[in-house]
Amino acid sequence: MALKAETPPAWQRGKVASWLVTTDHKRIGILYISTALVFFALAGLMALVFRLQLSQANADVLSPDRYNELITIHGTAMVFLVVVPLLAGFANYLVPLMIGAHDVAFPRLNALSYWLFALGGATLMLSFFAKGGAAQAGWTSYPPLSTQAPGNGQDLWILSLHILSAASLAGAINFIVTIHNMRARGMSWTRMPLFVWSILLYAWLLMAILPTLSAGLTLLLLDRGISIGPWDVQTNFFNPAEGGSPVLYQHAFWFFGHPEVYVIVLPAFGIISEVLPVFARKPVFGYKAIAFSTVAIGFFSMIVWAHHLFTVGLPIPLQAYFMIASMIIAVPTGMKIFNWLATLWRGNISFDTPMLYALGFLSIFVMGGLTGIYLAAFPIDWQVHDTYFVVAHFHYTLFGGAVFAIFAGIFYWWPKMFGRRLNEKLGKWQFWTLFVGFNLAFFPQHLVGLEGMPRRVYTYADESWEGYNLASTIGSYVMGFAFLFFIVNVVRTSRSGPRVGNDPWQADTLEWYTTSPPPPHNFDEVPYVTSARPLYDLRRKLRVERGAREPV
Amino acid sequence: MLAPIAVADNGGFTPVAPESPNAEGIRDSYVFVSIFVLAIFVLVQGLLIAFIVKYRRRKRPRFEDGAPIHGAARLELLWTAIPVVILFLIGAFVFIELPGIKNIPSAGASGQLEITVTGRQFYWQYEYPNGVIAIDTMRAPAGVPVRLEVTAPDSDVIHSWWIPALGGKIDAIPGTVNETWFEAENPGTYTGQCAELCGLEHANMLASVELMPEAEFAAWLEQRRREQGSGGGELGKETWEGVCAKCHGLAGEGGIGPRVAGSIVLADPDAIENLVRNGRRTMPAVGSGWRSEQVEALAKYLKENPPSGP
Numbered sequence: 001m002a003l004k005a006e007t008p009p010a011w012q013r014g015k016v017a018s019w020l021v022t023t024d025h026k027r028i029g030i031l032y033i034s035t036a037l038v039f040f041a042l043a044g045l046m047a048l049v050f051r052l053q054l055s056q057a058n059a060d061v062l063s064p065d066r067y068n069e070l071i072t073i074h075g076t077a078m079v080f081l082v083v084v085p086l087l088a089g090f091a092n093y094l095v096p097l098m099i100g101a102h103d104v105a106f107p108r109l110n111a112l113s114y115w116l117f118a119l120g121g122a123t124l125m126l127s128f129f130a131k132g133g134a135a136q137a138g139w140t141s142y143p144p145l146s147t148q149a150p151g152n153g154q155d156l157w158i159l160s161l162h163i164l165s166a167a168s169l170a171g172a173i174n175f176i177v178t179i180h181n182m183r184a185r186g187m188s189w190t191r192m193p194l195f196v197w198s199i200l201l202y203a204w205l206l207m208a209i210l211p212t213l214s215a216g217l218t219l220l221l222l223d224r225g226i227s228i229g230p231w232d233v234q235t236n237f238f239n240p241a242e243g244g245s246p247v248l249y250q251h252a253f254w255f256f257g258h259p260e261v262y263v264i265v266l267p268a269f270g271i272i273s274e275v276l277p278v279f280a281r282k283p284v285f286g287y288k289a290i291a292f293s294t295v296a297i298g299f300f301s302m303i304v305w306a307h308h309l310f311t312v313g314l315p316i317p318l319q320a321y322f323m324i325a326s327m328i329i330a331v332p333t334g335m336k337i338f339n340w341l342a343t344l345w346r347g348n349i350s351f352d353t354p355m356l357y358a359l360g361f362l363s364i365f366v367m368g369g370l371t372g373i374y375l376a377a378f379p380i381d382w383q384v385h386d387t388y389f390v391v392a393h394f395h396y397t398l399f400g401g402a403v404f405a406i407f408a409g410i411f412y413w414w415p416k417m418f419g420r421r422l423n424e425k426l427g428k429w430q431f432w433t434l435f436v437g438f439n440l441a442f443f444p445q446h447l448v449g450l451e452g453m454p455r456r457v458y459t460y461a462d463e464s465w466e467g468y469n470l471a472s473t474i475g476s477y478v479m480g481f482a483f484l485f486f487i488v489n490v491v492r493t494s495r496s497g498p499r500v501g502n503d504p505w506q507a508d509t510l511e512w513y514t515t516s517p518p519p520p521h522n523f524d525e526v527p528y529v530t531s532a533r534p535l536y537d538l539r540r541k542l543r544v545e546r547g548a549r550e551p552v
Numbered sequence: 553m554l555a556p557i558a559v560a561d562n563g564g565f566t567p568v569a570p571e572s573p574n575a576e577g578i579r580d581s582y583v584f585v586s587i588f589v590l591a592i593f594v595l596v597q598g599l600l601i602a603f604i605v606k607y608r609r610r611k612r613p614r615f616e617d618g619a620p621i622h623g624a625a626r627l628e629l630l631w632t633a634i635p636v637v638i639l640f641l642i643g644a645f646v647f648i649e650l651p652g653i654k655n656i657p658s659a660g661a662s663g664q665l666e667i668t669v670t671g672r673q674f675y676w677q678y679e680y681p682n683g684v685i686a687i688d689t690m691r692a693p694a695g696v697p698v699r700l701e702v703t704a705p706d707s708d709v710i711h712s713w714w715i716p717a718l719g720g721k722i723d724a725i726p727g728t729v730n731e732t733w734f735e736a737e738n739p740g741t742y743t744g745q746c747a748e749l750c751g752l753e754h755a756n757m758l759a760s761v762e763l764m765p766e767a768e769f770a771a772w773l774e775q776r777r778r779e780q781g782s783g784g785g786e787l788g789k790e791t792w793e794g795v796c797a798k799c800h801g802l803a804g805e806g807g808i809g810p811r812v813a814g815s816i817v818l819a820d821p822d823a824i825e826n827l828v829r830n831g832r833r834t835m836p837a838v839g840s841g842w843r844s845e846q847v848e849a850l851a852k853y854l855k856e857n858p859p860s861g862p
Contacts, residue, residue, distance in 0.1 A: 063808070064752040064753065064754075064755070064808060065752060065808075068749075068752070137749065138749050142710060142748075142749075144708070144709045144710070144726060145709040145710065145749065145750060145751060148709065150834065239706075240706045240725075240726040240727025240728070241706035241707060241726075241727070245727070246710060246725060246726060246727070247725065247728070280607070280618055281615065281616060281617050281618040282617070282618040282619065282620070282621065283620065283621070283622050285621065285622070285623055285624075286622075286623035286624075286628050287622070287623065288623070289623065289628050311712060311720070311721050311722055311723045311747075311748075312723045312725060312728075312730075313722060313723065313725070313728065313730035313731075316650070316654065320647070323643065323646070324643060327639045327642070327643065328639075330635060330639060331632060331635050331636055331639070334631060334632075334635045335628065335631060335632055337596060338628075338631040339623075339628070341596065341599050341600060341603065342621075342624075342627070344600075344603040344604070344607060345603055345607065345619075345621070346607060346618055346619035346621065347603075347607045347618035347619070348607065348609055348612050348616050348617065348618045349603075349604065349607050349608050349609060349618075350609050350614060351608070359600065359604065362596075362600055363597060363600060366592075366593065366596045366597070367593065370589045370592060370593055371589075373585055373588075373589060373639075373642065374582065374585055374589075377581060377585060377642060377643075377646050378646075379577065379578050379581055379646060379649065379650060379653045379654075379720060380578055380581050380582050380585065380646075381720075382578065382653075382719070382720020382721055382722070383567050383575075383578045383582070383716065383719075383720045383721070384567070385720075385721060385747070386712060386721070386747045386748060387747065444564075446564070447563060447564025447565065448564060449564075450564045450565070450566065450567050450568070451564045451568060451716075452568055452714075452716040452743075452744065452745075454714070454745060454746070454747040455749075456749040456754065457745075457754060457755035458754075458755045459755045459756075460755065461758075468564070506615045
């Protein structure tokens with residue numbers, strides 16, 4: 001590949017300007033991650049406000065409309081503005097480095113993807129100032145509630161998701177083309193890092209499911225009515241009075257929405273598959289099984305959506321099918337869990353912060369996976385559907401799963417991104433407060449859900465639910481506190497963190513072959529890849545060349 | 553079947569104590585799944601802790617290699633096959649329990665009662681076969697299978713009917729009629745609430761089932777029919793409390809809706825009818841489709857008991 005060493009014009013060379021015009025995948029990755037962390041703080045603060053409202057029965061902190069706005073934007077933001085973009089940020093930063101490429105296939109498209117994401121995020125957050133406030137129909141926005149909602153909040157919600165979908169699609173195309181075409185010499189499919197496998201599936205899944213979401217959202221927008229020039233268009237796709245079906249939207253939403261869960265959790269799995277072996281000083285146990293199970297989960301995730309619709313009155317044979325299909329996903333997921341456990345077996349385990357997060361992930365994610373079995377068994381779902389049991393379940397998978405993995409990734413790759421290490425002591429404090437706070441916040445929600453508390457209620461009168469809710473609220477504040485450690489850590493490290501070498505963890509994948517931080521073109525030369533652990537092979541070769549006895 | 557294992561509520565570790573065979577079937581399925589869930593939970597967390605303790609670095613050099621194990625096909629096959637077996641068992645148990653959960657028992661000597669349940673912003677309206685209307689509190693006979701036809705008006709939004717002790721939930725969807733049932737032996741009041749976000753007062757869309765001995769129920773139903781025919785009785789009060797007061801306050805003092813105490817509309821039956829049937833600005837048409845008896849009962853109640861505000 002011919003690299004043009006053009007000098008950018010003077011106005012693009014400034015400290016700020018160079019970031020605004022960048023097409024470097026590493027800078028775009030950092031932009032993604034930092035922007036998403038800002039949204040994380042905002043959406044987290046929203047949760048702290050509505051947890052205060054729920055801490056006691058009949059509390060008076062929030063009015064019902066403010067409460068509904070906050071839960072809607074909290075949920076939408078956490079999925080679309082926080083977890084997915086954080087992982088997209090890692091993918092941006094890491095995929096070219098891990099496969100030994102100089103950049104992604106389409107660097108400008110990549111920049112467009114980021115700026116669309118920033119625009120979509122701003123649209124959602126600013127919708128609080130729209131006429132009638134932000135959307136209030138929940139992050140799922142089922143019609144007719146969402147089609148009847150007055151004001152413009154719901155319209156901006158739709159617009160924002162459309163923009164974010166375009167951003168994700170641009171990113172997905174980029175990752176697919178990059179991974180298929182730009183791998184280093186010798187890096188066959190079975191020598192590709194597991195994180196890259198997970199991003200490949202993430203990207204293919206997004207390509208497959210985003211069009212359905214876009215279609216559903218467009219119909220929702222048309223049902224709400226729009227004006228195109230002199231024409232007022234108002235359709236009735238979801239309006240039963242005119243022969244439409246509100247349940248149709250639920251199918252469209254969840255055909256996207258369920259695989260979206262795996263769009264989130266597969267890259268999280270990928271991070272875990274990279275971190276565990278490095279800190280256990282072993283190859284990952286069953287590389288092929290983990291790669292295969294990633295593909296299997298990706299495939300099955302697209303044929304299980306209606307387990308979110310068990311209470312709409314689907315025919316029993318259909319519910320039975322969706323139960324069986326959903327349960328099948330547990331098999332490849334279980335494979336991964338046991339393969340990760342076996343990776344620890346007979347290892348030489350160090351407990352640096354990235355590893356603590358990876359182990360915390362394992363412990364919490366298992367819980368989230370297991371409660372999924374209750375939800376897949378449709379008669380049990382009739383009882384627990386739309387209660388706090390479900391809220392607990394998906395926070396165990398999406399927060400305990402994804403966010404813990406993301407922090408494992410942040411602490412693991414920080415030295416590569418910035419050439420300095422985050423403070424270990426603060427990192428460990430953050431981990432333990434977060435782990436305790438998380439379980440205190442979300443475990444009691446399983447119980448109060450089984451006791452009959454539905455989700456999305458702004459208040460409750462039953463005082464026997466108070467204890468669980470108070471525990472949840474305290475837990476959520478402990479979690480909020482944990483993030484303060486992270487902020488302090490980042491501020492302190494950026495000034496005075498210890499500089500580290502190119503490969504502080506003695507890791508196995510190609511991103512550690514280049515300098516920390518890497519130069520704009522990533523690599524001066526890329527070694528021929530001889531296995532899934534190219535750096536391990538190199539270290540070994542070096543030792544042999546230096547005449548040391550080859551380790552057994 | 554598994555009843556002796558699962559005692560009462562257990563503080564939320566099992567679903568609410570069941571009072572109807574369908575809720576019981578669900579609870580049994582829940583307990584059956586829990587056996588495997590607990591076993592796997594203990595196994596995984598146990599292995600995790602054991603490996604962390606046993607294979608921690610101790611005094612070994614930081615970067616010394618662990619055992620060079622890349623995998624073990626047999627072991628991996630084992631932890632693929634065992635979950636398949638467990639999931640098969642769970643699936644089988646669910647299908648064995650399913651008929652008892654889904655199918656309404658055949659009616660005994662006293663037959664079967666059918667009630668139409670309509671979910672609306674933000675109240676439950678029940679209609680009995682003899683035309684009796686009730687709101688939020690459903691009366692039903694003990695020991696008789698009760699079939700519920702659950703729906704919502706075309707102009708409304710989706711709600712979900714749920715009384716945890718009496719079975720799973722079923723959505724009330726505009727334009728669709730869904731079905732569920734219960735049959736409970738013990739008289740008493742069982743509570744639940746709407747389980748699908750339906751708007752501002754979703755949290756206050758409570759429901760309860762008051763189960764009474766059969767004879768008492770029959771007497772209640774007959775009395776309500778007679779009262780309703782003569783334009784009065786409890787229906788007006790239930791309508792005010794269930795339909796109007798959730799937004800305007802029990803004494804009309806205002807809530808998320810404006811204060812109505814002292815309003816001239818409340819003294820004018822035609823104005824009331826126009827308001828509830830058509831709504832106004834952000835107020836939904838809460839009474840669209842009501843029979844005239846219900847509007848009259850509300851007007852009569854408000855005339856006799858004008859809300860006075862605090």
